[in-house]
Amino acid sequence: GDSVTQTEGPVTVSESESLIINCTYSATSIAYPNLFWYVRYPGEGLQLLLKVITAGQKGSSRGFEATYNKETTSFHLQKASVQESDSAVYYCALGRRNYNQGKLIFGQGTKLSIKP
Amino acid sequence: NAGVIQTPRHKVTGKGQEATLWCEPISGHSAVFWYRQTIVQGLEFLTYFRNQAPIDDSGMPKERFSAQMPNQSHSTLKIQSTQPQDSAVYLCASSPRTGGALAEQFFGPGTRLTVL
Numbered sequence: 001g002d003s004v005t006q007t008e009g010p011v012t013v014s015e016s017e018s019l020i021i022n023c024t025y026s027a028t029s030i031a032y033p034n035l036f037w038y039v040r041y042p043g044e045g046l047q048l049l050l051k052v053i054t055a056g057q058k059g060s061s062r063g064f065e066a067t068y069n070k071e072t073t074s075f076h077l078q079k080a081s082v083q084e085s086d087s088a089v090y091y092c093a094l095g096r097r098n099y100n101q102g103k104l105i106f107g108q109g110t111k112l113s114i115k116p
Numbered sequence: 117n118a119g120v121i122q123t124p125r126h127k128v129t130g131k132g133q134e135a136t137l138w139c140e141p142i143s144g145h146s147a148v149f150w151y152r153q154t155i156v157q158g159l160e161f162l163t164y165f166r167n168q169a170p171i172d173d174s175g176m177p178k179e180r181f182s183a184q185m186p187n188q189s190h191s192t193l194k195i196q197s198t199q200p201q202d203s204a205v206y207l208c209a210s211s212p213r214t215g216g217a218l219a220e221q222f223f224g225p226g227t228r229l230t231v232l
Binding site for chain 2: 038045046047048051091102103104105106107108109
């Protein structure tokens, strides 16, 4: 079936250091998946961080980037220099492009803590 | 824009009792999704509606769980004869369109259900 696997947390990074959270997916029943990163900041609801719908393209938001790599079935999240405000739980997700298939399949989430 | 509203935020039930969870999607959104989050299983899709019609309930447990969307302003998730394993955070999300290139889902704060 379809699934998403991401870096097992918790992950702790010092402020201003670089970050990578790995995400790989298996989309056996989805020919052209859409890929997403969602984030939950402390005390807030789950919200979209970035999305990419075309293989080979990169999405970016709030200093984060992720490239949709169809060959390696990966969608790693990266940031060159993290800030304390980036402390949150990050979820990688995939969805179908078909109009009638709107559900998202999430990874298990990665809790990120930034040391000041 | 109040975002997706979920009530109650917390619910405690005794084993065997019924629980009804409510969701008010963002005004004008045509799709409503229900997810369940537990530590063991992570974030799992349950069911979704588009224009109030049920589209995909592949994630719903076959027994005791049902969902409805009687009008465009609210959806309910009902769990009959609740069991301790139903304890979870139930998330509702809405989307202005399903599938396709703009399948961003906007999540509510969730309802934490505890079954004693």
